[in-house]
Amino acid sequence: MPIETTPLHPDFGVEIHGVDLAALDDATFADIEAAYHTHGALLFRNQFYTPDVQVALGHRFGVLGIPPRKQFNLPDHPEISVLGNLMNPDGTPAAFFNEMGEEWHSDSAGYENLDGVTFLHCIESPPEGGETLLCSMTAAWDSLDADKQADMEGRKLLHSWNYHNDKVLKVSKAKPLSPEERAKIPDNITDLVQVHPVSGRKLYYISHNLVKQVDDWDEKSSLTYIMPLVDHATAPERVYTHRWRPGDLLVWDNRATMHTATDVSAYRNATRHMHRSYAFTGPHALPEGKLAPDSGSLKTT
Numbered sequence: 001m002p003i004e005t006t007p008l009h010p011d012f013g014v015e016i017h018g019v020d021l022a023a024l025d026d027a028t029f030a031d032i033e034a035a036y037h038t039h040g041a042l043l044f045r046n047q048f049y050t051p052d053v054q055v056a057l058g059h060r061f062g063v064l065g066i067p068p069r070k071q072f073n074l075p076d077h078p079e080i081s082v083l084g085n086l087m088n089p090d091g092t093p094a095a096f097f098n099e100m101g102e103e104w105h106s107d108s109a110g111y112e113n114l115d116g117v118t119f120l121h122c123i124e125s126p127p128e129g130g131e132t133l134l135c136s137m138t139a140a141w142d143s144l145d146a147d148k149q150a151d152m153e154g155r156k157l158l159h160s161w162n163y164h165n166d167k168v169l170k171v172s173k174a175k176p177l178s179p180e181e182r183a184k185i186p187d188n189i190t191d192l193v194q195v196h197p198v199s200g201r202k203l204y205y206i207s208h209n210l211v212k213q214v215d216d217w218d219e220k221s222s223l224t225y226i227m228p229l230v231d232h233a234t235a236p237e238r239v240y241t242h243r244w245r246p247g248d249l250l251v252w253d254n255r256a257t258m259h260t261a262t263d264v265s266a267y268r269n270a271t272r273h274m275h276r277s278y279a280f281t282g283p284h285a286l287p288e289g290k291l292a293p294d295s296g297s298l299k300t301t
């Protein structure tokens with residue numbers, strides 16, 4: 001029986017109804033994968049599964065990464081990192097908690113393979129705040145005027161995960177990566193304007209928290225160029241706001257969408273507890289069994 005869906009936003013995203021991810025057959029997964037490529041983001045509600053279910057779902061999509069901040073990965077499932085404001089009894093963080101607030105990005109920007117799928121599962125959510133926002137980069141491209149589109153064609157962006165992580169470490173209790181770990185995530189030059197490899201739709205790709213450079217411009221000129229494009233993509237009418245409930249799983253295509261967390265001050269006195277995993281998909285996915293570092297989206301949702 002085909003899956004039932006309802007839109008999350010007029011531009012992109014669907015909620016998928018009536019699926020138990022802990023008992024997923026191949027035909028249903030094929031429908032889910034098709035919906036993913038068509039709509040860019042999927043929501044499943046009431047998924048109270050154990051972590052192995054999320055790992056198995058990731059394997060169906062592609063090759064799972066190991067999040068680089070290993071101190072926050074689940075001991076028995078290192079493909080899943082724990083996010084939120086959980087603390088250990090000794091006062092040290094028990095989850096990765098990024099306090100930089102709203103910062104639109106893509107989780108795949110630090111990697112050669114931009115076809116990354118993020119899985120974000122809600123274990124506990126605060127009564128207010130802690131939302132995740134998403135927007136469609138195909139809709140953003142389609143709504144630009146032709147002159148602007150022509151100006152963007154052929155431009156290159158240099159994305160650097162380590163450049164961003166250095167900024168995050170100034171406001172986070174996460175441990176710095178070793179030189180060896182940093183070297184595993186080299187800077188990445190990508191086309192600003194791209195064609196989605198599955199949907200064939202045009203889009204532009206920016207993860208502005210990682211952008212060091214546009215073409216051969218300096219940082220100031222580069223940011224002056226990209227920020228209006230980020231603002232265009234994230235105009236309020238183009239944004240889907242996800243208000244989390246325990247058991248929600250949100251899945252998104254990191255080439256076709258951008259996302260951001262929201263201001264953490266909205267839930268200082270409540271718990272936000274999430275499980276995040278990440279898989280590389282598409283023809284550039286690494287061979288099965290060779291685990292890659294994940295984008296670590298410092299920002300992470």
Ligand SMILES: [Fe+2]
Nearest residue numbers: 297299300301
């Ligand atoms: Fe993220």
